[in-house]
Amino acid sequence: MTFGYDNKTIECKICKWEMKEWESNNPQPLLPDMDDRVCRDCNDYVTATRIILRGAEEESARPIYNIIVNIMSMASGLKKSREHWLKQMEEE
Numbered sequence: 001m002t003f004g005y006d007n008k009t010i011e012c013k014i015c016k017w018e019m020k021e022w023e024s025n026n027p028q029p030l031l032p033d034m035d036d037r038v039c040r041d042c043n044d045y046v047t048a049t050r051i052i053l054r055g056a057e058e059e060s061a062r063p064i065y066n067i068i069v070n071i072m073s074m075a076s077g078l079k080k081s082r083e084h085w086l087k088q089m090e091e092e
């Protein structure tokens, strides 16, 4: 099976997680740029947003999408620092 993408590593536009380009996903509608890519975890939120805000006008939903992206991005940062802290606790 061939994918349309090569095997290079790219960064998730929302949580900064590194992934292979072929396992990345389309971020719409959360991010408007088709060239941006998101990881599988973030894609679950993209899919949920797509379903919940189905039929929403891009213009009126854009501020909501932006808030969701900001929450996801900040929450993934919090998660990373919590995991880092837990790892340090275990090592002591």
Ligand SMILES: [Zn+2]
Pocket (backbone or CB within 6 Å): 012, 013, 014, 015, 016, 017, 038, 039, 040, 041, 042, 043
């Ligand atoms: Zn991500």
